[in-house]
Amino acid sequence: MIIVDRKNCDRCGCCVSVCEADCISVYESRIEIDHEKCVSCRKCVWICPLNALEFRNENGSLNN
Numbered sequence: 001m002i003i004v005d006r007k008n009c010d011r012c013g014c015c016v017s018v019c020e021a022d023c024i025s026v027y028e029s030r031i032e033i034d035h036e037k038c039v040s041c042r043k044c045v046w047i048c049p050l051n052a053l054e055f056r057n058e059n060g061s062l063n064n
């Protein structure tokens with residue numbers, strides 16, 4: 001699943017624009033991922049200019 005590093009995220013919205021599942025929401029102080037809708041494409045991870053997103057497997061290992 002996608003993990004957000006909130007202290008790095010500046011809520012620029014780049015990840016929202018590439019998310020094909022439309023499952024990222026930007027709020028005033030944070031972003032939220034709807035993990036039920038996420039299709040694990042990782043496009044958000046690759047486009048984030050601040051490295052604020054990671055994709056982790058169910059066992060917790062990094063899989064970007």
Ligand code: SF4
Pocket residue numbers: 008009010011012013014015016031047048049050051052053
């Ligand atoms: S692209 Fe990165 S910095 Fe921008 S809103 Fe998404 S997670 Fe935050």
Ligand code: SF4
Pocket residue numbers: 002015018019020021022023024033037038039040041042043044045
């Ligand atoms: S991995 Fe893909 S579907 Fe999931 S939140 Fe990121 S861009 Fe959206």
